[in-house]
Amino acid sequence: MITRPNFRTIAVGLVAAFGLSAPTVFPARAAEPAPARVRVLLITGDDVAPAHDWPSVSAATRELLQETGRFEVRVCEDAGILNSAASLQRYDVIYFALYNARTPAPDEAARENLLRFVRGGKGFVVAHLASASYKEWPEFGQLCGRYWVMGTSGHGPRGRFQVRVADTTHPVTRGMSGFEADDELYAKLQGDAPVRVLLEADSDWSQRTEPLALVREYGQGRVFHHTFGHDVKALQNPAVRRVIQRGTEWAARGQVP
Numbered sequence: 728m729i730t731r732p733n734f735r736t737i738a739v740g741l742v743a744a745f746g747l748s749a750p751t752v753f754p755a756r757a758a759e760p761a762p763a764r765v766r767v768l769l770i771t772g773d774d775v776a777p778a779h780d781w782p783s784v785s786a787a788t789r790e791l792l793q794e795t796g797r798f799e800v801r802v803c804e805d806a807g808i809l810n811s812a813a814s815l816q817r818y819d820v821i822y823f824a825l826y827n828a829r830t831p832a833p834d835e836a837a838r839e840n841l842l843r844f845v846r847g848g849k850g851f852v853v854a855h856l857a858s859a860s861y862k863e864w865p866e867f868g869q870l871c872g873r874y875w876v877m878g879t880s881g882h883g884p885r886g887r888f889q890v891r892v893a894d895t896t897h898p899v900t901r902g903m904s905g906f907e908a909d910d911e912l913y914a915k916l917q918g919d920a921p922v923r924v925l926l927e928a929d930s931d932w933s934q935r936t937e938p939l940a941l942v943r944e945y946g947q948g949r950v951f952h953h954t955f956g957h958d959v960k961a962l963q964n965p966a967v968r969r970v971i972q973r974g975t976e977w978a979a980r981g982q983v984p
Contacts, residue, residue, distance in 0.1 A: 764799040765979045767792060768818040772804045772825045776856060780958060785824055787959045788854070791968045792975060809837035812844075820850030820979035823857045824956075832864040842866065846946025850978030854971075855956040858916070872943045872952050873916035882911040883932035885957060890939060890966070893927045898983040899942065899951070899973045900925045906966035913937060913954040926953075926970065940970055942977070951978040 771785040785802055792798040801818075806825055808814055810833070815821070821844065833841070845851045851870060859875035861867040868874040891905045914933035926940040940953040951974035955967045962968065973983045 762797075764797060765820060765976055766818045767798050767800040767820050767822050767975065767979070768808070768815070769800055769802045769822040770806055770808065770825050771802060772806060772827055773829070774826050774856070775829060776826065778957070779826070779856070781824070783959050784855075784956055784962065787962045788822070788824060788956070788971070791962060792972060795972055797972075797976060806833065807837075809833050809841050812840045815840055815844050818849070820852060820975060821845075822852040822854065822975060823860070824854045826856040826859050832861040832867070838864065838866070842870070845870065845948035845950065848947035850948060850975070850980075851945070851950045852975050852978050853950070853952045855913075855954055858952065868918055869920050870945060870950060871918070872920050872922040872941055872950055873918040873938060875913070876915075876917045879917060880913065880915045881932060882913050883930065885909075885911045888912050888928050890926050890928050893924045893938075897923065897925055897942065899940075899970065899977050901983075903966070903970070906964070908939075908955065908961070908964055908967060910955055910961035910964075910967075911957045913939070916954075922952075925974075940974065942974070949978045949981055951975065 769785060769789060771781055774781040789800045789802055792800050821841070832838070853871045856875055858868070858871040858873065859877065862876070887907055887909050889905060890908050892900050892903050894900055912928055912930050912932070914930040914937045916938065920943060922941040922943045924938040924941045927936050927938055930937045939955070942952070943950045953971060953974060955971070956962050977983050
């Protein structure tokens with residue numbers, strides 16, 4: 728019978744015979760755990776603007792976030808969820824895509840729940856016409872940084888326009904270049920809260936340069952406001968998708984990988 732050599736025994740013998748140092752065996756490094764997904768509460772609902780197909784836009788928004796593998800998105804069609812502080816605390820960021828003039832402003836408890844959520848260090852994203860919500864609640868406009876006012880704000884015909892990167896140093900837009908959008912170019916948004924404009928474009932309708940994406944600090948939390956997303960087609964633009972993905976993650980975590 729052929730006996731196979733015991734290589735471990737041979738190695739130990741050689742070490743002892745020649746006075747060699749035994750090799751150091753390092754344990755295998757455990758793989759770095761994947762970062763937890765950003766938990767997004769996307770609040771949407773019946774939009775009174777007839778041109779806004781809110782179910783499709785909400786689904787497209789959920790898809791563009793989840794395609795990154797970095798987000799876990801729950802879509803809620805009832806802004807009444809703001810009444811439950813416990814429910815809100817399950818999320819890292821609230822993505823507000825609701826404009827419904829028939830929806831009254833939240834009651835005092837719901838208002839404080841939302842503001843406390845953001846002030847306490849979490850994120851808030853407001854998209855397209857959602858900043859026009861709750862005109863009877865001034866602090867909501869302050870939270871948004873800039874907001875749509877019916878009869879004052881507006882836009883020209885939907886079409887193609889050039890978007891410039893106004894801030895190349897912010898984590899959301901770092902490394903981005905200007906691009907062409909096909910959407911509504913919102914203009915004459917109102918508000919005087921301190922904001923940092925990330926993207927901008929020149930409006931033929933207002934004859935001035937308008938902010939299209941901006942951020943602001945709110946307490947310990949962060950707000951990302953963008954005006955894109957009139958329809959699903961507008962959200963198919965790769966640059967628009969990227970800025971929404973990065974802006975949402977920044978609002979939730981304060982940084983973007």
